[in-house]
Amino acid sequence: MDVDVQNYQISCESQFIIQLQISRYAWGVPLITLSDNGDFTVIRSRGWSRLANGMQLEVYYFANNALLAWDKNRKYISYSKAGRRYACALNFSYSPKIER
Secondary structure, X not given: OOEEEEEEEEEEOOOEXXXXXXXXXXXXXXXXXXXXXXXXXXXXXXXXXXXXXXXXXXXXXXOOOOEEEEEOXXXXXXXXXXXXXXXXXXXXXXXXXXXX
């Protein structure tokens, strides 16, 4: 089975780090999982939204009601969990890895 795996480590307001893993299988829809301080969840749905300034965002909704939104360049990242929103950034000391 051919699989591409991308791992992202994301720092949120210097309080905690979340990890996002996107596994793209040759046979279909990607499996997207999120790990937040030991809380592990899978994606429920994915969509696109637009901010008032016209910036287009990809939005991931997870099974634990968490939400992650980011632009296509990964410069704007927002994370929401339990009714609280956090500003986040990619942790560049950890580079996304692609495996085959």
